Amino acid sequence: MMDNVKISKALSDPIRYKILLMMLNADQCKLSDCYCSSDEGICNCDIMSALGLIQSRVSYHMKELVEAGLVLEKARGKWKYYALNQPIIKEYIQQLEVDFKL
Template identity: 45%
Template sequence: MDEAKSSSLSLIGRALADPIRIRILDLIAAGEVMDKETCCSIGMCVCDLQEALDLKQSKVSYHLRELKQADLVHERKQGKWNYYTINTVTLQAFCQDLSHRFHLA
């Protein structure tokens, strides 16, 4: 396996190792709503996550930054709000890479 792929697996693994970030991904996945006009996921904003987790905005933003660096979430800015959705492509590729690497499939 090449070094770039190993680095990517490691980065995602570290991002997924934190229980708060797992909870954030759970909340985003459960809260994603489709906009019927654009057929796109609207996502969740920081304020929704902050309220659900009972954490300060700075702490939620820190964890979202870690998830973004691992390419696990997409961020979309609309006005003064940032909305987050799950990057299913990255998650699926991560699972496939692990499966192939450790001969699980």
């Protein structure tokens, strides 16, 4: 079940918003610092490198995004990979259009 308030709260943080945009454009990443991305999504280390954050801050932000349902998480060994949960994002946008009569 989608929680619009939880999603809105997760989106309100500029770092989390940047992370989502980074995930959206991960397939276009040609930077040398994007060394851990895979078909499964982007890795913590990619986010740390791109945004200059320490691992604990990335983990905190990713926990918020996962709990809001905006991001899917897959563990692979010691790494975690993250991908956008596009159906939830689309549903959230549609619900906003209904709620605000757009």
